[in-house]
Amino acid sequence: MCSLEKRGNLFILILTGQNGEHRLNPNLFSSIISALLRTKAESTSGSALVTVSHSKFFCNGFDLDWVKAAGSDEETQQCFNLLLDYLKQLVLAFISLPMPTIAAVNGHAAAGGVVLALCHDYVLMRRYRSVLYMIDFDLGIKIPEPFMALFRAKISGSARRDLLLSGLKIKGEEALKMGIVEAVYDGEEEVTNAVIKIADDLAKRNWHGEVYAEIRKGLYSELCDILGIASIPIATPKL
C-alpha cells in the first residue's frame, strides 16, 4: 500500500506492498488519497511532498487482475471505470495540494503510473532501470479526459506525441531530453537523495501553501476546468 513519513518540513509518501508493482486498485488509491489528505491537514508554509518507491517499479498502472476478476464484461467495465474515477480523485488531490510535490521515479512507470508521476510538480528519474511507458496504446485502451488534459498541461511539443502515440518505453535520458523529467540519476539512492535535496530547496522558499496551490491551479487551468475546479484569487501579499 503506502506509508507517510514526516522528516522536518518534508512529507515522504512511500509506495510499499509486497508486490513491488504498486498497481493501482481501490486499496492503494484510497491509501494514497488518504495520505494526501493527512498531508494537506498537517501542511504549513515551507512544506513539501516527495513520492518514492523502493522496488523495480514506481507504479505499473491499474490492477488489471483485479478488474478481470470481476467476471462478466459488464462488471469488468464497471471496475475499470471505478479505477478511472479513483485516478481522477488522485489527480484532483495532487493538483490542490498546498505545497510543492516531487516524484522520484526510481523504477518503471506505466499508464496510470505515468499519470501518478506527472501529477507532481517535478519528476526526477533513474537514468537506467526505469522507463515511462504509456502501455494503453498497446493494450487498446483509450486515454480519457482529464488525463489527456494532464498530458497537455505538463508536456509540450512533439514529446507529447512521442509519449502517447509511439508506444515507446521511454528511458530516463530520453525523458530528460523530452522535457518530461527535470533530471536523471544513475542509482536509486542518487534519485532519492536528489529528490530530498530539491524538496528541501523548494521548502526553504517558505511559500504560502494555499497561494501555491491556487497558482498551480491557474497554471493548469484547462485541466482544472475539466476536473470541475476553479482557482481563487488571493491577494494578501507578504510585502
Next chain:
Amino acid sequence: MCTLEKRGNLFILTFTGEDQHRFNPNVIGSLLSLLSQVKAEATRGSALITQAQGKFFSNGFDLDWAQAAGSEQGAAERLRQMVDLFKPVIAALLSLPMPTVAAITGHAAAGGFVLALSHDYLIMRKDRGVLYMSEVDIALTIPDYFNALFREKIGDASVRRDFLLRGLKMKGDEAEKRGVVEAAYGGEAEVRQASVRLAENLGRRKWHGEVYAEIRKGLYPQLSAILGLTHKAY
C-alpha cells in the same frame, strides 16, 4: 515616468529614471495614453520599441502604493485595481497595428515581465537582469490574463512552471536557450542596438498594420478573448 519619441518609423517608449519603473494607476494611465498615441500615428512600416533606463525594465505593480491604503483589505483592493487597470495596456499591445520589440536591459518582474512578454519580440541582456514572476514569493495569485499570456506565449510547459510555480529568476542566456527571448546580448548598448536593428528590419516589410494586429490576435486567441479583443478573420 514614461516618454514617447519618434525616430523615423520607430516609436520608442522609454521608462525614464533610475527607479524600479513600477506601475501605479498614474503610470498605467500614462502608458495607455502613449500607446493610444502610437496607434493613432501608425503607418505601414511602423514599429514599437519599449525600453527602460537604469537597473530595471520594470519591477511590476507599485506595492508601496497598495500598502499605503493602510489596511490589508485596502492593499488587496488597490492591488486588484492595478490588475484591472493594467489589462487594457496589455490589450493595447496585443492589438497594436505594428511589430513590437521589448528591449530588456534590466530586471523585468511580475507585471514588468508581463509587459515585456506582451511584445512580439524580446531582446535581453546576457550579463545583467533577470526575468522573474515574483508572485509565488510574495503570496499573490496570478491574474487570469497573466496566465493566458504565459500559456500562449511560452510553449514549454516546464518553463511556464519554472516561472509561475518555482519563482525562477531567469538570466538572459538561459532565457535565450529556453526560447523565452529572441536573443541575449552582452551589454546595454548591444541590446538597444539589436532592438533598433530588429525593429527597423521588421518595419522595412511595410506590413499592413491592421492585418498584422489581426494575425497577432489570432495567434493568441485565449488571451485575446480574456482581454475582450474581438478577432476579425478575413
